[in-house]
Amino acid sequence: MLTAFNILIFSLFGVLVFGSLAPLSSHPHWFIRGWDFPRVQIVIVTIIATLLFVGVNTVYSGKPAVSCISICILATAIAGWHLFRIFPYTIVAPTQATTWDPVETDGSSSDNRRFRLLVSNVEMENDHFEKWTQVVRESDADMVIAAEIDERWKPTLEELKPMFPNQIIYPQDNWYGMAMLSRLPISESEIRFRVQDDIPSIDALVKLPSGEEIRVIGVHPRPPEPIRDNDATARDAELVLWGKELAEDDRPIVIGGDLNDVAWSPSTRLFLRLSQLLDPRRGRGFFNSFHADHIWMRFPLDHVFHSKHFGIRELRRLDDVGSDHFPILIDLQLQPVLEKEQEPLEQKAGDEEEAQEKLQRAAEAEEINTASIPVTPRVPAIG
Structure with a gap:
């Protein structure tokens, strides 16, 4: 029973890791882009799964197993990554738009x-x-x-x-x-x-x-x-x-x-x-x-x-x-x-390239009005 439980938790963490890394991809598929949304939910699930794993394994084995330490490290990394992304939208973060005085x-x-x-x-x-x-x-x-x-x-x-x-x-x-x-x-x-x-x-x-x-x-x-x-x-x-x-x-x-x-x-x-x-x-x-x-x-x-x-x-x-x-x-x-007095997000060196990639992808999509998509023509490689 403990083995089956551990396999279930390991599988869940596999999904959480995939969901955490998926938004790093620029692929537009809904299954990839959908992982942009549930960052708060992933943090909550990660914490609950970690507590369950450590608690159950401690009860059955009498002491935390080595795997518990590994899970805790992995959980810290997952939760930390998502908290880093959502922190700017919490009340403890500095405001970007100034409150009117x-x-x-x-x-x-x-x-x-x-x-x-x-x-x-x-x-x-x-x-x-x-x-x-x-x-x-x-x-x-x-x-x-x-x-x-x-x-x-x-x-x-x-x-x-x-x-x-x-x-x-x-x-x-x-x-x-x-x-x-x-x-x-x-x-x-x-x-x-x-x-x-x-x-x-x-x-x-x-x-x-x-x-x-x-x-x-x-x-x-x-x-x-x-x-x-x-x-x-x-x-x-x-x-x-x-x-x-x-x-x-x-x-x-x-x-x-x-x-x-x-x-x-x-x-x-x-x-x-x-x-x-x-x-x-x-x-x-x-x-x-x-x-x-x-x-x-x-x-x-x-x-x-x-x-x-x-x-x-x-x-x-x-x-x-x-x-x-x-x-x-x-x-x-x-x-x-x-x-x-107000500072917008700092522009990044790769923003223009990323923007052109999104416009180019749209220009190549059949269901999109390509006439409205201004894209920079791709220059063929020399040699």
């Missing part, structure tokens, strides 16, 4: 430069329309970016017109419809298809009460997942395209939505290095938004990133709306003086 601003005008954004994947099949509407109303948001909007959701959005008179709605029945609802004026807007013809993004210029304009973008790239055998090619390429474009824009920028990617993944970190935007989660917590129904399988999938023009008034996860995602609310303060 009202002392440093003119109190009479600060509210005119405030921007409250609610990001919500409503889940297309969700029929708790009133529940979602109530949370939206109570949030007092200036803008809502809603993903998975289909025709059934249009009457609900219409009901919100007194609160959000400016609406951009692109319903679809493929889980990728989008809507942008705003009580602030939208001076320009465009529905864009960065990588795939059925995956829209909404790109808009929004005017604050101060008269200043900010660029707000809603995104929802297709995830790597086994049910439809999707890999990460399209998602990674879309993040690269946005990262490169936003890096060249010096206006105040906010981009948010269900990225179908976790904050600590290589793809999201590459996007942040390319775009030079800030992640308000760093130093503030995970704010896990998915899955709302399964506490053991929760990940930070719904994101808001912003340029250095903003400080953070508030960041929080809102109540259940009947969806498999919780909404995320961020309260931003436009305060350009912070540009010199």
